[in-house]
Amino acid sequence: MTTAAEEHRTIAGRFTELTQHARPGTWDAPSPCPGWAARDVVRHLVEWLPGFLAAGAGIELPKGPSPDDDPAGAWQAHAAAVQALLDDPASESVVLRDRNVGELPLPAAITMFYTSDVFMHTWDLARATGQDDTLDPERCARMLEGMGPAEAAMRGSGHFGPRVEVPGDADPQTRLLAFIGRRP
Numbered sequence: 001m002t003t004a005a006e007e008h009r010t011i012a013g014r015f016t017e018l019t020q021h022a023r024p025g026t027w028d029a030p031s032p033c034p035g036w037a038a039r040d041v042v043r044h045l046v047e048w049l050p051g052f053l054a055a056g057a058g059i060e061l062p063k064g065p066s067p068d069d070d071p072a073g074a075w076q077a078h079a080a081a082v083q084a085l086l087d088d089p090a091s092e093s094v095v096l097r098d099r100n101v102g103e104l105p106l107p108a109a110i111t112m113f114y115t116s117d118v119f120m121h122t123w124d125l126a127r128a129t130g131q132d133d134t135l136d137p138e139r140c141a142r143m144l145e146g147m148g149p150a151e152a153a154m155r156g157s158g159h160f161g162p163r164v165e166v167p168g169d170a171d172p173q174t175r176l177l178a179f180i181g182r183r184p
Helices: 006-023 024-028 038-057 072-089 089-094 108-131 135-155 172-177
Strands: 095-098 102-105
Touching: 006 108, 024 038, 038 072, 038 095, 038 108, 072 095, 072 108, 089 108, 095 108, 095 172, 102 108, 108 135, 108 172, 135 172
Parallel strands: none
Antiparallel strands: 095 102
């Protein structure tokens, strides 16, 4: 079993590679998220977590560059700050409190909400920037299995599009992407 820090290191590392290899002209290319360009995928990931951590655990992440000016730099600064937080043994004793999810150990909350979000948005960034969009099939299958029971709540949150129909024998990545409303 991997730790929250190890899981983030792997998933954020893949996203970092995509930011480092994105050609400059692709940052304004449309992503599979309606109305978002590639830089907006980065913006989403670097902007929502700091508020979540501040409100739920009193943690302030250091700010990096703006995704408008330097999307790769914004991501790398943010990912490094999250990794440092997860690598700190003291984070194990921090509890995140949220009115929607209750109380969770900080590493578990980051894994459940944020690292999973990075994983799914890796496909979006790869597609927008014309890079390899292959996701880990085992992680896709695990996520899909875990999301199934929470489908109504997920759809009600407004953060996921309607499920897209795919053949029953579709691979795990295709099924996960279709579940979250993407058109693989």
